[in-house]
Amino acid sequence: MLRQYELVERVLEYAPEADEGLLNRAYVYTVQKHGSQKRASGDPYFSHPVEVAGLMTELKLDQQTIITALLHDTVEDTLATIDEIEKLFGADVARLVDGVTKLSKIEAMGENERAAENLRKFLLAMSEDLRVLLVKLADRLHNMRTLHFIKKPEKRQRIARETMEIYAPLAERVGMYEYMREMQMLAFEQLEPEGYATITGRLAQIRSEEGGQVDAIALAIKQALAEVGMNVEVSGREKHPYSIWRKMKERHVSFEQITDIMAFRVLVDNEDDCYRALGVLHRHWQMIPGRFKDYISTPKTNGYQSLHTALIFENSMRMEVQVRTREMHRLNEYGLAAHWAYKQGGVRPDGQVGWLRDLIEIVDSSHDAEELLENTKMAIYQDRIFAFTPKGALYQLPRGSTAVDFAYAVHTNLGNAAVGAKINGRHMPLRTRLNNGDVIEIIKSATSEPQLSWLAFVVSGKARAAIRRAVRAKERAEVAEIGSKLFDELVGHMPGRIGKKATQGAVERLDLRDEEDLMFAIGSARFTDREVMEALMPGSTEQLPEMPEWTRSERAISIRGLTPGMGFELAKCCHPVPGDRIVGLRHPDHKVEVHTIDCPTLADHADAEWLDLSWGERTTGAVGRLRLVLYNRPGTLAEVTEILARYRANIVNLQMYQRDDPFGTYDVELEVSDLAHLTRIVGSLRASEAVADAERL
Numbered sequence: 001m002l003r004q005y006e007l008v009e010r011v012l013e014y015a016p017e018a019d020e021g022l023l024n025r026a027y028v029y030t031v032q033k034h035g036s037q038k039r040a041s042g043d044p045y046f047s048h049p050v051e052v053a054g055l056m057t058e059l060k061l062d063q064q065t066i067i068t069a070l071l072h073d074t075v076e077d078t079l080a081t082i083d084e085i086e087k088l089f090g091a092d093v094a095r096l097v098d099g100v101t102k103l104s105k106i107e108a109m110g111e112n113e114r115a116a117e118n119l120r121k122f123l124l125a126m127s128e129d130l131r132v133l134l135v136k137l138a139d140r141l142h143n144m145r146t147l148h149f150i151k152k153p154e155k156r157q158r159i160a161r162e163t164m165e166i167y168a169p170l171a172e173r174v175g176m177y178e179y180m181r182e183m184q185m186l187a188f189e190q191l192e193p194e195g196y197a198t199i200t201g202r203l204a205q206i207r208s209e210e211g212g213q214v215d216a217i218a219l220a221i222k223q224a225l226a227e228v229g230m231n232v233e234v235s236g237r238e239k240h241p242y243s244i245w246r247k248m249k250e251r252h253v254s255f256e257q258i259t260d261i262m263a264f265r266v267l268v269d270n271e272d273d274c275y276r277a278l279g280v281l282h283r284h285w286q287m288i289p290g291r292f293k294d295y296i297s298t299p300k301t302n303g304y305q306s307l308h309t310a311l312i313f314e315n316s317m318r319m320e321v322q323v324r325t326r327e328m329h330r331l332n333e334y335g336l337a338a339h340w341a342y343k344q345g346g347v348r349p350d351g352q353v354g355w356l357r358d359l360i361e362i363v364d365s366s367h368d369a370e371e372l373l374e375n376t377k378m379a380i381y382q383d384r385i386f387a388f389t390p391k392g393a394l395y396q397l398p399r400g401s402t403a404v405d406f407a408y409a410v411h412t413n414l415g416n417a418a419v420g421a422k423i424n425g426r427h428m429p430l431r432t433r434l435n436n437g438d439v440i441e442i443i444k445s446a447t448s449e450p451q452l453s454w455l456a457f458v459v460s461g462k463a464r465a466a467i468r469r470a471v472r473a474k475e476r477a478e479v480a481e482i483g484s485k486l487f488d489e490l491v492g493h494m495p496g497r498i499g500k501k502a503t504q505g506a507v508e509r510l511d512l513r514d515e516e517d518l519m520f521a522i523g524s525a526r527f528t529d530r531e532v533m534e535a536l537m538p539g540s541t542e543q544l545p546e547m548p549e550w551t552r553s554e555r556a557i558s559i560r561g562l563t564p565g566m567g568f569e570l571a572k573c574c575h576p577v578p579g580d581r582i583v584g585l586r587h588p589d590h591k592v593e594v595h596t597i598d599c600p601t602l603a604d605h606a607d608a609e610w611l612d613l614s615w616g617e618r619t620t621g622a623v624g625r626l627r628l629v630l631y632n633r634p635g636t637l638a639e640v641t642e643i644l645a646r647y648r649a650n651i652v653n654l655q656m657y658q659r660d661d662p663f664g665t666y667d668v669e670l671e672v673s674d675l676a677h678l679t680r681i682v683g684s685l686r687a688s689e690a691v692a693d694a695e696r697l
Contacts, residue, residue, distance in 0.1 A: 001047040002054045004028070010057040011066055018063040026067040026089060033078040041149040048142060049073055055138040065131045068096040072135055075101045099132035100139070133170065137179050140167045144186040160190035175304050175332060181240050188242040199241045202255050207238070214238070217313060218264055221321070224284045225266070225277055232277065233267040239320075263320040267329055271296060274323050278307050281321060285311040288318065296324075298386050298394065304332050388439045400459045403430045407442045408463040415463060416470055417444035431457040449474060452629060452693055456660050475693070479683045480516055483523025489676065490522075490529055491536075498536055506535035524687035525647075525680050559584075559594060561613040568592040574599035575625040575697065579675025584611030623652055624678040626668045628685065629693040632661055636690035643688060644670065647681050663692055 002010075004027045011018050030049050037045035053069035067089055074080035075097060086094035144163055150156050164187040171180040189196045214236040222234040239261045247258060268277055274296060291310035299305045306324040313319055324332065385399050387406055395409045403423065408415030420443035421428055431454075434440065450470040458464055491498045507518050510527065521527055530541045559568055561584065568584065574596045576582050581597040585608040594613060595602060630636045644651060653669040672678045678696065685694040 001043070002050050007050065007053060007057065007066075010054070011063060014057075014060045015063060022089065023063060023066065026070045029080075029088065030070045030074060033074045033080050035078075037077065039146065039149070040151070041146050045073075045077070048146075051142050052135065052138045055142065056135065059134070061131070061134065064090075064092050064096060065135060067093050068100060068131065069135050069138065071097050072100040072139060096129060096131055096135070099129065100135045130174075133174065137167060137171050137174075137176060141179055141183060144183055147186060147190065156190050160187040163187045164191065175300075177304075177332060181242075184242040185240065188245065192245065195245050196241065199244055199255065203238050203241065203261070206261070214262060217262070217319065220313075221264060221266065221281070225280055228276070228280055230273060230277060230280075231269060232273075233326075234264060236262060236264040239263055262317070263322070265329070266321060266323045267326050268323065270325055274307050274325060277323050278309060281309065281311060281323075285313060287311060291320075296328075300396070306332060385434060385436045387434050388437070390439060390441050397434065398459050401434050402457055402459070403428065403432055403434065403440055403442065404454050404458050405460040405463045406434060406440045408458075408460065408466050410442070412462075412466050414442055414444060415466055416450050417446065417448050418442050419445045419448045430454070452663070453660065456663065471693070475686050476520055479523035479686050480519040481523070482679050482683045483519035483521065486522050486676065486679065487519060487532070490532055494533060494537060494540060496537060496540070502536050506532065509535040509538075523679075523683040525684040526687070559613050560616050561611055562592060568594055570622060571595045571599065571601075573601045575623055575669070577622040577624045577672055577675050577678055578615045579678075582613045582615070584613045585609070586611060621671055621673045624670050624672045625697040626670065626682065626685075627657065627695050627697050628666045628668060628691060630664050630666060630690055631692055632659070632664050636664075639688060639690040640685065643684050644668075644681065647677065647684070649677070649681055667697065 004024065007027060008020055008023045011023060012020065027050070031046045034044070034046040034049075039045050039048060049070050049072060052072065053066050056066050056069045071080075071085060071089070071093070074085070075082060082094050082098050085097055140163060143159070147156055147159060150159075163183050168180050168183040168187065171177075171183060218234045218236040222232060225232045225234075244255070244258055244261060247253075248255065266277055266281075268274055288310040291308070293308040296305045296307060305328045306322045308320065308322055310318060310320050385397050385401065387395055387397060387401075389395070389410065393410075395406060397405055397409055401409075403421035404415060404418060407418040407421075418430060421430055421432065422441040422443065423432060423434070423438055425439075450467045452467070452471050454467050455464060458467065503515055503518070507513070507515060510518065510521065510531070512518050512521060522532060527535075534541050559582075562568060569591050570576055571593045576594055576596045582594050583597055583602070584592045584594055585602075585605050586592045587605075587608050592611065628640065630640065641651070650671040651668060652671055653667075655667055656664060657667050658665040670678070670681070672681065682694050682696060685691045
């Protein structure tokens, strides 16, 4: 563990203007606050924040970040408060500590919900100041280094999995490859102990058998470049064990079949030398086709720059070679942290992390825990492709992206308005998968809206979040419109006049936000008619009889406007129900067909006699038809049938119309009492988590 004077000296070496007294006070404060607390290893607890601060000094970060690292656990684990920290160390440190503070575990919540809520708050804090992320990554790295001291294997595995799925990808996204590799190695050891032991054992065996082969190849590369007068540094290493394991899993091959387990790095003076060195290497050794990547002309999202190639050495051994400048190497290994430390004038390197804006948009758009975790992992942990706008603007997308993903990457409004795409000058469907280098022009329409079916083929987290948000907003507006009609119907039965004041009073009594929220609640059947009426006019329901059941066990239908004894049938195309405006079509020698006034098939019956009809008083029900789009997961049908049972709607027929993972589309015929009954059912179905969409056919 770093001693107090050692930590302060480290900071003063690269930041002589730092406040030595403030650093000393922060060190003493964390020691005093954590007191006799112990870690699982038996070490004093304050050793952890001190070591995290030490990691921050290696990145040469400012004194506020160092002090934040020292204090980051005090608020959660001691009696310290944010107000006290602000008073002692300033508002900037207090804000950073508040952002990094580990969140209390909510035992009542499931693991997914807890992880999602922690991730949500962390990402929002990170968006305000990226130093929060740097301290959090160092905090997680040191915890992973001491993970083996935790006795419970299930807890070790949970922490390792969280590290592998969230923190290592975040480290990669900001270019902190040293942190990423060590996190992956430590997590890999816990999650796949047999695989870890096998691969590290085989690497040790190769090392002992082949002796100094890595050094010999590095020397050969250096000599080849020295012959053309280039001043280079060459280093070699075996590939990362987790990288080997992942390649074995993805390619379904054994360790012996992995031929490029050695990697070499060539550091040169400038960018021109990168390409000169590449040419020399390709002349000396055979290049493996398809393995060359130029991340200098098209850097990765996190700013990573390098040339990658793969060569065959004299003894048929394959090896990977990376060529970059020394400055590129410094930025590549520590990414955002290096930018932060060396940027002049206090300018934050936010341009390096445009993906962070997408993450924040995903946080705002995600509906539940599973959706947030799914979309976030998509945003931070996928291989990339490069695509261009017609004007040459470059966008990086997850591999497998479609034209819709591209549209949302350019701008959310463009994605929402997309109706088609030109890919390399040719009209192509929106679901077309993109390739590296494609030029995409999005065709848009002012009247277009995102389609729920797009979720079946988009792959980027930003696109999925934006589509779901737009679809939910449309559904909410439709449900609110239904609620408004039902509200007008209720008001008609009230004993007195209902104005704006009464409506606002109902909003407050029902603990809602505004009038629109009230209409949505009514449309989604969140409250009964009696509850709404009582909220509008307290005491108004005391003299009312019990509200009638919505359906009855037997149906009777009477139609006004027909000659007595004339036969009729309700049309199967539109399934009219009492409350619909209806019209009759009479053909010679046929029964009168009863249609809704807006039935799309009416235009096909210009030769029929049209009859002006209405529902008779004896009508007590009819069959309505719905089309439901359900999420394809266990329990959705059960939830739907429970809603229908709650409204006493008898299912006459149910059949699957289409399967389009992750959705299933069903047509349902229901016995309902009238249009208001059917409308309430539709509103309640749309409000269900099991239902992606519900509409009347």
